[in-house]
Amino acid sequence: MKTYFRLLSFARPIGRYAIPYVIYTLLAVLFGALNLALLAPLLTTLFGQHENAAAIAKPEHFYDVFKMLNYYSMKINAEHGLFRTLQFVCLTIVVSVLIGNIFRYLSERTMENLRIHTLLNLREAVFNNVMDLHLGYFNEERKGNIIAKIAADVQVVQYTVTGTLQVIFKEPLTLLTYLVMLFIISYKLTLASMVIIPIAGFIISRIVSRLKEQAAAAHTSYGTMISYLEEALGGIKIIKAFNATPYIKKRFHEENLHYSGIMRSMTRRQHMASPVSETLGIVMVSGIVLYGGSLVLSNNGSLNAAAFIAYIALFSQIMRPAKAISTSFSNIHSGLAAGERVLALIDQQSQIKDAPDAKPVHQFREAIRFEQVGFAYNERMVLNHVSLTIPKGKSIALVGPSGAGKSTLMDLIPRFIEPQSGAILIDGQNIGSVTTDSLRALMGIVNQESILFNDTIFNNIAFGKPGATMEEVEAAARIANAHDFILATEQGYQTNIGDKGVKLSGGQRQRICIARAVLNNPPIMLLDEATSALDTESEKMVQDALNNLMKNRTSLVIAHRLSTIQNADHIIVLDNGNIVEQGTHVQLLEQDGLYRKLIEMQTFSAN
Template identity: 35%
Template sequence: MFQVLRRLLGYARPHVGVLVAAFLCMALLGLGTGAYAYLMGPALRFLLSGGENGFGGAQPVPWLSSVSRETALWGFPVVMLIVGAIKGVGYLGQFYFMGLFAQKTVADLRRALFIRLTSLSPAQLGRERTGDLLSRFTSDVQAVEAAAMYTVGSYLRDSLQIVVLAGVALSLSPLLGGLMLCVLPLAALPASRLTRKALKGTREGQVQLGHIAGQLQEGLGGMRTIQAFNGQAAELERFSSHAREHEEALVRAAWARGGVPGVMEVLAAAALAGALAYAAATHAMEPESLLSFLTAVVLVYQPVKDLGRVTQFAMQAGAAGERLFSLLDQRHPVEDAPGAASAPALERELRLEDVVFSYGERRALDGLTLSLPVGQVVALVGPSGGGKSTLTQLLLRFERPGSGRFLLDGVDADRYTAASVRAKFALVTQEPLLFSGSVLENLRMARPDASREDVEAAARVAHADGFIRALPEGYDTRVGERGAKLSGGQRQRLCIARAVLSRAPVLVLDEATSSLDPESEREVQAALAQVLPGRTAVVIAHRLSTVVDADRICVVEAGKIVEQGRHEELLARGGRYSALWSLQSGAERGAA
């Protein structure tokens, strides 16, 4: 845990100046607390005795011998008010600066998390549950924020107060002060064991909270399916199981955390009782010194207990940090080599050469070679699981081949930055993904500096301008979450317009029409007929009728290209493509 906390403190290093300002305010607070303890005995002694001998004949306080009773009657309250004002300024300053410190630290952490998330490959993100990722952004980051706000501040403030109050106690009675301080290490062993148990429970609780968030996200996304199959009871049982484990883990952690201040309370009472018994038996201290000493003892154990209490925030931050760093430590499969250059304009072809790629034990591509000449439309067809979509993962540099090469005009793509290679492609997937902004904002995502005229021109090419202008606010209409206010065909045409607007030289269509109804498919096909001629394009298709005009059709099966050529050539060969064509044609006639 301590290594994780040290890493978290690394995000605080740029804001050490704010922490220093908070520490100065804490110093005022600590000195004010020490002044309270030191003045308590003399003030009470002088006010009760008027500076004369009293309290069993003890000598008056030397530095008060020249102060009159009348002066003391208003002087001590004024001094106490001044000390209280100093403490108030210290409290206000330390909370403000610690709050500023916590927010700046957490802002840097959130930014690092967001950068890491957006830099991971789709396959890496696919292995994580969306709800669990959201839980790390919310509850885990909040745990770090609480630790930065309360734990760091408490460790500095309370440690400073302990030092000041211990100094007051030692100055009044070195013997009793030393005995009081010796009690503190006695709490270390039980507190350490309880802390480890609390950390284990806290870690388990954070994991279960991630499971709860993951199930909630899945449930909200699949509510129609859950209700259609009357699966509410099963989902409730699964949720209840996670909630029960989360509750049990946090209860165990709370029990262990509660034991730490309990131990400190017992030891504090023992130290106080011992000091009283010793002072009563030996008469070794003046009454006012004994009162100040006991005040220091009582006050010193409060910050000690506070340190034990706020340790829970450190433990929660440690457990949360482990989950955060498990994400931050991931690296994209395709990282830029040192000295990688920006990819130049594409002039001749893209080429995958003898490529092998596996998902774990399953081989997706097995020595595949594919050429994509500039200006040609190449279609990839074949059964599901044959490796078609994996090819797009390699082209877009989401994954790196296990062996083989990816070449741009004969130059290995590893010599170029992944971002510059990826900029050569515009992707349109089976699921048209839009964001909750306006139509204009969604289209400009491809090119933020595009003018309104450029956006409208791209929409016209994609056969989208007509329906956009018919929307209530035209291009400024908000499309809803994931484009919920539009039909599937409209969403897909916006995605095609976005790809056109990007001006990327290569267009990748991954099953772009497979999930559409016949009418929407015709609309999208009309848009593609306008977009594809003269472009370099990779078209992955399930329906063979959508790629009959491609310059070359490649049949991909078991990670290999088993057949390639134009539509008419492949039909004439009577091979695998011809069999697939006959199968689909027969199915379509049967459906008709």
């Protein structure tokens, strides 16, 4: 129940929907029950003995519905005749049905608005929290599993948890109203019929007892399937290049079989609840017909034929809310299992948080300093007590073999990850004491992989600056050597570049990324293998763009090729998480150490 009420909290302000829903539902149920209650005077009018109205006393209590309706129908019959009475009863039924359906429509519309409102809040809360999580979380979690939680699981919560809210109020109210009506007609029959209800409830609860456990397994399996699908679509070229299609198909097929087996078992249990409850209902109706028929045949005055038929009609309707309640309890398990997965994602805490007293940093004046910085992935040390200074206006190159710690060192500066020991200072301030947004606003970042979005060229360049003008975007594109090829595209800056920029070449994609990085004119540039994946011609164009980018800026460059780093002001050589050499290109060549070996082998690579 704790999970249910927490999920329900996303419906706030719930009073905006709950109060009108309660009113509309109450009136809809009352008029719905009244429609069936009107059967008694209708049948009495058609088949009853038409006594004089004076012979029938007016009921003392207004809630004695059947006697009250019979009294007025007899009175109209006495004053206006049988056909007039029939017209009156039929018109009353039509008006009652119309009013009841109007209120039922308003009730359902209000609940649908509540459902949509809850879904909006829940999905937004999940997505916002995911966007706030640290990068390390995404390295450990399957993307497909995250997508499944945001899309499918939230949808399941919408239709089960909020749907159950509707059942929890409406169906018990309907059940109670019908029971009151049944007691008014015949308390003996009603008491007899209630004997079997606890037995039915016990049987149905046993049927659905394992549904929550199976639902949790089903959601996990579905998330794995979505992950396989996402990986297959993202790596389709490699899959075909290595003739791995049969393996990918087999992996997806096995998970699909596993998911289908769970769903088959769940469906079997869910569908079993309906026929069982229906069978039990028929047993109850048969018993009531037998017992009620004996009361009518005995002619003892406690129950007449018209009232008995109305009783049967009411009792047949009482099975509908009872069935809805049993179905809801079987579905709620799936909703709660999905809800727990969604709430787990909402509760996931980012390891990178601003300190309570963090202050924004507005400019970069002096230097970035690493003081005895250490970092490890699990138990593997990646950086071991690293100390270095990156002065303002200087270009610093990071080189070293794969796994040396270059990318990790760079990721520490914008606080994508946190050092486990030591400190990183910007202008003498620990970066943990400044706001993360203001820190990252000082930096432009270009990665080895050109990360672009399925949007126009203009919007991809203006991604970090939504209010950018066309003049500002064009100026950034010129610095990135991208303006000419952009104008040559079909619609210029308004050309859509497709998923991940698939319509552009590798060099063009990278230059768009460089334009995006330079648009805000950041004082610090972080360049992670920006040319390593390009051909020679594209590399020259991108390298020229990078040279433009680094003018009058502080830059930290992870280098793969000699052409990228030989003009750097200072070179840091990393190996096994330690700084083993540093100096200019010429100085390091003279030392005849690791740097010279790397230059000779041309094996600079990213970590």
